Amino acid sequence: MITAISLQGVTKQYDTFALQDVDLSLPEGQVMGLIGINGAGKSTLLRLLMGLIRADRGEVRVFGQALPDAQVAVKRDIGYASDDMRLYPGQSLRWHMDLIRRVYPSWDEAYAAHLIQRFQLRPAQTLGGFSHGQRVKALLLLLLARHPRLLLLDEPTTGLDPVARGEVLDALGDVLRDERRSILFSSHNTAEVEQIADVITFLHEGRVLASRDKEAFLDDWRRVLCRGNWDDAINALPGLASVRCSPPLIELKTSAFDHSTLPTLQALGLTVDSVEAMSLEDIFITTVGKGKAQ
Amino acid sequence: MNWLTSDLRTVRTLVLKDWQVYQKQLAGFVAGMLLALGLIGSGSPLVAAAGALLLLVLLLVVGSYAISASIIAERKQQTGPFVMSLPVTPMDLFWGKLIANLVIYLVPFLLVGGGLVMLVQTTPLPDGTLPWLTAIFVFTLLVFCIFLCVAIVVDSEGWNVFAMLALMTLVGPYIYWISQFDTVIRYRATDVVVWGKPLLALLGGEFVLMVVAILIAGWLHARKRSFL
Numbered sequence: 462m463i464t465a466i467s468l469q470g471v472t473k474q475y476d477t478f479a480l481q482d483v484d485l486s487l488p489e490g491q492v493m494g495l496i497g498i499n500g501a502g503k504s505t506l507l508r509l510l511m512g513l514i515r516a517d518r519g520e521v522r523v524f525g526q527a528l529p530d531a532q533v534a535v536k537r538d539i540g541y542a543s544d545d546m547r548l549y550p551g552q553s554l555r556w557h558m559d560l561i562r563r564v565y566p567s568w569d570e571a572y573a574a575h576l577i578q579r580f581q582l583r584p585a586q587t588l589g590g591f592s593h594g595q596r597v598k599a600l601l602l603l604l605l606a607r608h609p610r611l612l613l614l615d616e617p618t619t620g621l622d623p624v625a626r627g628e629v630l631d632a633l634g635d636v637l638r639d640e641r642r643s644i645l646f647s648s649h650n651t652a653e654v655e656q657i658a659d660v661i662t663f664l665h666e667g668r669v670l671a672s673r674d675k676e677a678f679l680d681d682w683r684r685v686l687c688r689g690n691w692d693d694a695i696n697a698l699p700g701l702a703s704v705r706c707s708p709p710l711i712e713l714k715t716s717a718f719d720h721s722t723l724p725t726l727q728a729l730g731l732t733v734d735s736v737e738a739m740s741l742e743d744i745f746i747t748t749v750g751k752g753k754a755q
Numbered sequence: 756m757n758w759l760t761s762d763l764r765t766v767r768t769l770v771l772k773d774w775q776v777y778q779k780q781l782a783g784f785v786a787g788m789l790l791a792l793g794l795i796g797s798g799s800p801l802v803a804a805a806g807a808l809l810l811l812v813l814l815l816v817v818g819s820y821a822i823s824a825s826i827i828a829e830r831k832q833q834t835g836p837f838v839m840s841l842p843v844t845p846m847d848l849f850w851g852k853l854i855a856n857l858v859i860y861l862v863p864f865l866l867v868g869g870g871l872v873m874l875v876q877t878t879p880l881p882d883g884t885l886p887w888l889t890a891i892f893v894f895t896l897l898v899f900c901i902f903l904c905v906a907i908v909v910d911s912e913g914w915n916v917f918a919m920l921a922l923m924t925l926v927g928p929y930i931y932w933i934s935q936f937d938t939v940i941r942y943r944a945t946d947v948v949v950w951g952k953p954l955l956a957l958l959g960g961e962f963v964l965m966v967v968a969i970l971i972a973g974w975l976h977a978r979k980r981s982f983l
Contacts, residue, residue, distance in 0.1 A: 508983065511839075511840060512981065512982075513836075513839055513981060513982045513983050514981050514982070514983045515980050515981040529980075529981050532842075532844065533762070533842045533843065533844060534842070536840065536841065536842040536843075537842045539840075541840040542840075543836055545833050545836060546833065546836040546837050546840070547832055547833040547834050547836075547837065548834065548837060549776060549832075549834055549837075550832065551776065552775075552776060556775070560768075560772055563768055564765075564768060564841050564842065565842075
């Protein structure tokens with residue numbers, strides 16, 4: 462299996478922030494959603510993968526090639542868009558398309574024309590006259606029409622209205638039909654990550670808190686409401702991430718729910734009222750909260 | 756990073772990009788310079804003086820405009836990440852910016868310089884003024900080169916503005932200084948073109964300074980281990 466992205470022991474230190482000992486890998490053809498609050502280190506991670514910054518320690522590889530040394534070869538295979546990236550406001554979309562076509566032999570003019578129709582963009586219009594949503598779509602068009610093997614998208618839907626966000630996510634959904642295409646995208650919108658990601662990674666204060674298959678994430682996490690008296694042995698429950706006690710009610714959130722969880726609680730004298738699946742947002746908030754508590 | 760290892764095709768693409776982005780504004784500056792040349796050749800001393808001043812101002816402004824628009828404004832407008840996301844190295848970007856700006860400046864510089872030489876030789880204006888005019892032109896080129904190198908190497912907008920103002924303020928004293936050269940005093944108002952050793956040495960020194968500025972900027976840029 463080809464590994465699209467591989468980070469091993471990566472550290473990047475800034476004055477007020479550090480990405481610390483990041484180990485992460487993404488097999489080719491998978492979609493990884495990188496979730497974290499502002500300042501968690503998502504953009505730093507993506508810049509490392511583009512070779513724009515150099516890690517202080519550790520190894521960064523994309524398609525097996527070390528970065529930033531192999532950045533020219535690697536960037537031919539990457540489509541990168543970030544929230545702080547702007548196109549030339551005085552130039553038209555057509556001018557940008559011609560520029561990209563000159564740089565990338567893989568440029569697909571027919572697909573570009575299709576995306577222009579789909580996103581309802583006007584190629585002759587200068588970017589300065591585009592709305593934020595149109596600018597994001599234009600940037601995506603420039604990336605997608607050259608068929609990169611890996612898409613690195615840093616907060617691609619930030620600031621978009623719901624309609625534009627839906628169009629962008631639909632376009633990404635189409636890209637996913639190509640099973641060899643890999644995507645790493647960062648967001649603090651857990652709903653859209655849940656919609657398209659295969660793998661979920663939580664990043665907080667420069668550290669990877671968790672990185673797992675989405676289905677496993679959602680299957681293993683449960684919110685359990687119980688009734689009974691508090692027993693310190695509850696703290697030893699496997700995967701316990703959060704406890705709220707408001708006698709006689711006790712709310713537990715666990716990341717290791719399985720067939721043994723309920724019998725264990727009953728053995729502790731608790732009556733289980735309900736067991737609920739958790740949303741990715743709830744899982745993220747609980748994971749971050751657990752990290753802070755530790 | 757070896758600062759000579761750049762991909763020629765990539766650099767050419769970057770230069771062409773900047774040329775396309777700023778060619779309209781450049782055309783405006785060239786039109787203004789041609790107007791200034793017309794004023795110089797008008798025959799009226801007052802109008803010619805106004806034309807000469809306009810030409811000098813435009814020569815300085817076109818350089819600072821090109822640098823401000825293509826380097827400093829790109830940082831503010833955040834088009835830099837877009838360019839960095841292309842398959843380019845930091846040194847490709849260095850050469851691209853350097854050559855693009857030199858081309859953007861040298862086109863009007865050589866056009867207007869050539870026009871001025873023709874004007875002097877085909878009108879009653881004294882030919883002996885050519886060495887003096889050449890020295891002023893080359894100094895504006897030196898000012899441009901140093902400001903360009905500072906702008907490429909230094910990210911701080913404040914330091915760039917300081918460098919631009921400091922270099923601009925040197926132009927007046929420089930013109931006063933070269934006007935005191937013996938050959939300039941003796942031959943500027945005649946039709947005899949005399950360069951003289953001091954003026955030639957000065958011009959040679961200015962070209963050396965340009966090369967040194969570019970080498971220092973390249974060396975500093977090559978020490979960057981990544982874009983950001």
